[in-house]
Amino acid sequence: xxxxxxxxxxxxxxxxxxxxxxxxLVLFMEALSRNQxxxxxxxxxxxxxxxxxxxxxxxxxxxxxxAVTGKLRLSYWVVSGIGFTLALITGVKSKMLGMPLLxxxxxxxGEAGDMVEYVKNIVTVQLILDxxxxxxxxxxxxxxxxxxxxxxxxKERVGLTVFAIALIGVVYTDKPIPIKAxxxxxxxxxxxxxxxxxxxWLLATVMNLDxxxxxxxxxxxxxxxxxxxxxxxxxxxxxxEDTAAxxxxxxIVVLSESLWDxxxxxxxxxxxxxxxFFRELQQTAATGTLLTPQYGGGTANVEFEVLTGNSMRFLxxxxxxxxxxxxxxxxSLASIMARQGYYSxxxxxxxRWYFNSDKVYKNFxxxxxxxxxFFDPVYEGTYIxxxxxxxxxxxxxxxTSERDFIFANTMENHFHYNPGKFKDNTFKVEGDIPADTxxxxxxxxxxxxxxxxxxxTLVEHYRESSEPTLIAFFGDHLPYLGDDYxxxxxxxxxxxxxxxxxxxxxxxxxxxxxTNFLPEQKETLNMSPSFLGSYVLDKANIPxxxxxxxxxxxxAVAPVVPPPKFDSYLNVKESxxxxxxxxxxxxxxxxxxAYGDLKEKIINPDYFLGTGPIEIAEVSLxxxxxxxxxxxxxxxxxxxxxxxxxxxxxxxATRREADGALSAKVPAEAFKSGSCDIQVKLFDSKxxxxxxxxxxxxxxxxx
Numbered sequence: 001x002x003x004x005x006x007x008x009x010x011x012x013x014x015x016x017x018x019x020x021x022x023x024x025l026v027l028f029m030e031a032l033s034r035n036q037x038x039x040x041x042x043x044x045x046x047x048x049x050x051x052x053x054x055x056x057x058x059x060x061x062x063x064x065x066x067a068v069t070g071k072l073r074l075s076y077w078v079v080s081g082i083g084f085t086l087a088l089i090t091g092v093k094s095k096m097l098g099m100p101l102l103x104x105x106x107x108x109x110g111e112a113g114d115m116v117e118y119v120k121n122i123v124t125v126q127l128i129l130d131x132x133x134x135x136x137x138x139x140x141x142x143x144x145x146x147x148x149x150x151x152x153x154x155k156e157r158v159g160l161t162v163f164a165i166a167l168i169g170v171v172y173t174d175k176p177i178p179i180k181a182x183x184x185x186x187x188x189x190x191x192x193x194x195x196x197x198x199x200x201w202l203l204a205t206v207m208n209l210d211x212x213x214x215x216x217x218x219x220x221x222x223x224x225x226x227x228x229x230x231x232x233x234x235x236x237x238x239x240x241e242d243t244a245a246x247x248x249x250x251x252i253v254v255l256s257e258s259l260w261d262x263x264x265x266x267x268x269x270x271x272x273x274x275x276x277f278f279r280e281l282q283q284t285a286a287t288g289t290l291l292t293p294q295y296g297g298g299t300a301n302v303e304f305e306v307l308t309g310n311s312m313r314f315l316x317x318x319x320x321x322x323x324x325x326x327x328x329x330x331x332s333l334a335s336i337m338a339r340q341g342y343y344s345x346x347x348x349x350x351x352r353w354y355f356n357s358d359k360v361y362k363n364f365x366x367x368x369x370x371x372x373x374f375f376d377p378v379y380e381g382t383y384i385x386x387x388x389x390x391x392x393x394x395x396x397x398x399x400t401s402e403r404d405f406i407f408a409n410t411m412e413n414h415f416h417y418n419p420g421k422f423k424d425n426t427f428k429v430e431g432d433i434p435a436d437t438x439x440x441x442x443x444x445x446x447x448x449x450x451x452x453x454x455x456x457t458l459v460e461h462y463r464e465s466s467e468p469t470l471i472a473f474f475g476d477h478l479p480y481l482g483d484d485y486x487x488x489x490x491x492x493x494x495x496x497x498x499x500x501x502x503x504x505x506x507x508x509x510x511x512x513x514x515t516n517f518l519p520e521q522k523e524t525l526n527m528s529p530s531f532l533g534s535y536v537l538d539k540a541n542i543p544x545x546x547x548x549x550x551x552x553x554x555x556a557v558a559p560v561v562p563p564p565k566f567d568s569y570l571n572v573k574e575s576x577x578x579x580x581x582x583x584x585x586x587x588x589x590x591x592x593x594a595y596g597d598l599k600e601k602i603i604n605p606d607y608f609l610g611t612g613p614i615e616i617a618e619v620s621l622x623x624x625x626x627x628x629x630x631x632x633x634x635x636x637x638x639x640x641x642x643x644x645x646x647x648x649x650x651x652x653a654t655r656r657e658a659d660g661a662l663s664a665k666v667p668a669e670a671f672k673s674g675s676c677d678i679q680v681k682l683f684d685s686k687x688x689x690x691x692x693x694x695x696x697x698x699x700x701x702x703x
Contacts, residue, residue, distance in 0.1 A: 017141050022059040028134045032087035033201040049183035054200040056171045063164035067157040073142050090201050095483040100196045102318040103208050191565050192317045211316040214589045225586050225593040228579045232549045247517050248403050249468035249540050255409040256451045259475025267491035268431035274449040277456040281512045288525030289508040291560045296480035300355040305529040307332040309551045311561050314581045322355045325588050326363050329602030333533045335365025337405040347392055347408035349384030351685050362607045373690050374610045376641045381421040383411035386454040394461050413447030415480050422446045437490040440481050468517035470540045475509030503566040531555040612638040614693035619678050633663040643680040671700045
């Protein structure tokens, strides 16, 4: 035994730099992910067990790669490069949304594209200096350590593989040696920022892998679900003055990007009110706030709550259900209304693939989804104007013979809020705040005013409409106004994320529900987004389901179901939410016992993208003789503004004319046979065809 220990000790003595370098890499990654070197040093001193476990994973990865390549130095630089990149992204994301990089970010599509706005200017003098220090220290340790130069032989490589796999396995599973349990290390699922702050990014990420899937609830079974459904009292039967018996209204639900009332901040003043119409509605309609689970991003999660009635509370923080869990039919406002004769349309002025929306809306039971690709390119700043979304909504309700359910979101006031984003912005902000904060607030106010104008446009249109209509208009989250809540701190709206009023100040967004068929009546709303759908159904006197009935009853006693870290806002004990969690589990992950026959009545088999089938009705030739180029103009039905013309399968440089026609010059060789096949194709930003027309054959006159 003594001889074995002596041999092991001698080997470790020769390879001591491997352990030192692993610890050095952990410290460097923590400094990047925390955006401060001193914070990483302080964490390492106060959380030594977590430091060692983070180092164990890096050491294991390094040794496995070394065993494969036989090159110790090369393997180190590869592991370091990967670690550097991930830690840097974590730091950027934490600054941006207050949320670290999470395992599901690697396999999902969502707001990753927004990161581009941040990483454009990520290369700073400090980062370069940090990188120089890291490379210098690493180089000294690696190259002064002469044994690291040699290629590692197969016997040692096999030994390294066994040791590395065993090390990673023990630390990950906590078996057979309960290392994490011994040191009291466990994931903090309800607050991923705290999880990383406490455990380190790599260890927190590894522990989060357990939550990539969903664990079955212990008391989930068919009988339990049946009992919960049976306990619901059914439809509310509201007073006639609150609902309109016999009226079947259009229902329009609008998620307004980053909508919030910035005039609440006492530390600043605006030269005019950016939300005057919302304030008018506060006197005559149902208005108030939603306690949203998101800040600065994560729009899809708020949308998920509103459309399905499910709550982010019962999912790990950082989860994006649209990308992870909506893989089958999930009953939503779209399918509920579709079963009652409504035509359900989703409208979004952004890419059809964003947050997996094209597949999600199908699984929610929408009949039609109109994404950015089918919009006219009417921009206000960086994104499609809110006025264009309003126009699309009004146009859609005018097209259909049925009553409409429309869910739309907007993009105009999406991050960023740099000065100059909006031309002719006349907003001025005064206060004892830095110039960059003033610039952000002035830009944001312009976008908020346009959102308010969109609400005004919709209300004024449907006020004159003969069709009864209900409009629900709400914000998804507060805007991201600088790293670490910069603008909010500068304006003294909050002191930081430890502000005693943080949930009310940073997670409440405005909501308004207006109708043209009920008497004007002031009502104050205070709820979670997950209860808005059942409220809307009740207001419109539209029958819901067992789930919306359950949600209505729960909202009566607990109108706010916040994230766990805001439990002081919860008016019911955690045990009182168990039924809610079980119904949500049944819908998303379980056997859907409560659905019964609804399973087959959710997805619309005729679901499609766009405003309608793209049809070429006419192709006009300005010149059409064989041997000569020809100018063509294509008109028809649902011709998309962003469509591209093709001649015999070859793309043409396409223009859109003022009358909506698509035109292009067709080269002479396309008419060699005396005719040419013309088609319109529409692509998304990934180069995928999302729509194409019929093929129209065009004849030319011989010379």
